Amino acid sequence: MQSWQLPEHIADILPSTARELESVREQLLGLFRVHGYELVHPPLMEYSHSLLTRIDTGLSLKTIRVVDQLSGRQLGIRADITPQVARIDAHLLSANNGINRLCYAGSVLHARPDGFLNTREPLQVGAELYGFADVAADVELIDLMLKSVAVAEFGDILLSLGHIGVFRALAKAADLSEQQAEQLLSLMQDKDANEVRAQVEEWKLDGMWAKAFSLLPTLYGSREVVAEARTKLPDLFAVGQALDELQAVCDAFPQQNIHIDLSELRVDNYHTGLLYAAYGSSCHDAIARGGRYDGLGVYFGRARPATGFSFDLRMFIGRLPHSPRMPMIAVDHKDVAAAHEVIEQLRAEGHCVVVDYGMDYNGNKNTTRRLVEQDGKWNIIDV
Structure with a gap:
């Protein structure tokens, strides 16, 4: 092997591209700043348990671990900055019991790429809001997310919405075990309605809950899905609350192209409620993803309502206005x-x-x- 070769899914960024990325990074941080978000710089490496690898299987598999030669303890190279920002809010900024608006831009490292075309070293940029549980905070973050992706050319933008609260309310009401809920959630993520139906029949769930779980993969489409879900799903308070939040987001963006999918549950384990993502007509995958993750800070000593989004700035390569070299x-x-x-x-x-x-x-x-x-x-x- 040539000594200059890099590992798979790792690449250099050369001057012209680096100039464009740095320019848009500055532009995005400026956008966050005028919306009240303060920049933080968490470390690239922490003790692995601080990165919440013990509570999130997906995050744990992404995290590269090494032994600290000073302490002998296990270190983790961050695969996601969001848990680090939650730690900062819960611990270092604990004197503020009000709202903390925080943003960041830094590299993360994945043990494996998320997909065949993905890098193992995303340049993660994002914004998080702590301390306010109302859906208005989610609307604020979605608005900021849409403004962020608009700085590059991704074609027509589609706002995709989901809500993990619907599934979890049904799982609780149906008295599913934690293992059963995880298994069914995995089937939901695969969009396999027949497998979902077969699984709930095998468990011999009450007919109402079996029907509800089988319906979830079919409840997708435009804004009308919210009204359809109200008529077809069981009348549970938590389900109604989740649908109210989805409706509130739809009402907040009357001109935005919106897609709702109640089985779109591709989340990290720490997400607890509304889910949102931005897709471009010229992209094969989501440009940005976000959602609510109330209570994540409890692992650092302070449970707080929280919502936020992030994206890989490297996705913007080739889609940015040309940044000429300085004369x-x-x-x-x-x-x-x-x-x-x-x-x-x-x-x-x-x-x-x-x-x-x-x-x-x-x-x-x-x-x-x-x-x-x-x-x-x-x-x-x-x-």
Whole structure:
């Protein structure tokens, strides 16, 4: 194997692309900032139990572990930044009992890629809101998510909605064991209505619950699904509350193309309620995903209502406006000492000044402007 080869699903980002990504990262963090979200920088590595690998099987399988040579304890390289931000809210920002709006942008590392075309090193960008349980907070985050994906060209955007609360309310009412609920949830995620029906028949569930679980994979489509679900699903308070939240989101975005799927339950174990995702007509997968995860902070000593979204900024590659290279001013290396003060002043003003050693630099064969001495003064001339 060549010594320069990288592991599978790991790739370098070269100058022109890196310039575009950094530009959009700054733009997105600026967008978050004007909506009141403060930037945090969690560490790349923590003790593995702090990354919640013990409570989320999917997250645990993604997490790469190493032994800490200082303490001898097991470390984990983060596969998801959301649990880290929940820890920050619950522990480091515990003095604030009100709302914390936090955002982040950093690399995560996966032991395996999520899909054949996915990287193992996503650049995860996201925003989280802690301390407010009402659906209005979810509406705020969905609005911010849609504004975020709009900075790149993904075609027509579809807002996809689901609600894990419907399934969990039915599972509780049907008195399913934790193992049965996990098994049925897995079948739901595979969209296999026949398997769902066969499984609930095998368990000999009460007819009402068997019918409800069999219905879930069929309850998908446009906004009218909410009304349809009200007439077909059992009249449980938690189910009605979940449908009310879905309706509230639909009402908040009257012009947005919306798809609702009550069996769209592709979630991390820590999600507890409303689920949302943004899809583009030119993409094979979701651009951004989010949802409510109330109580996650209990693992760090403070249970808080929470909602948020994230996405891999690398998905934006090739879909961003071209970010041109900063125009350069060249100065002959023999003149650097004499022109030192002028060069530093130009750089302080934001100009790019490069030293010309008589060969190409960064792929540039020609620079159209040069710093030269004329009549005892340093001038920038076009060449």
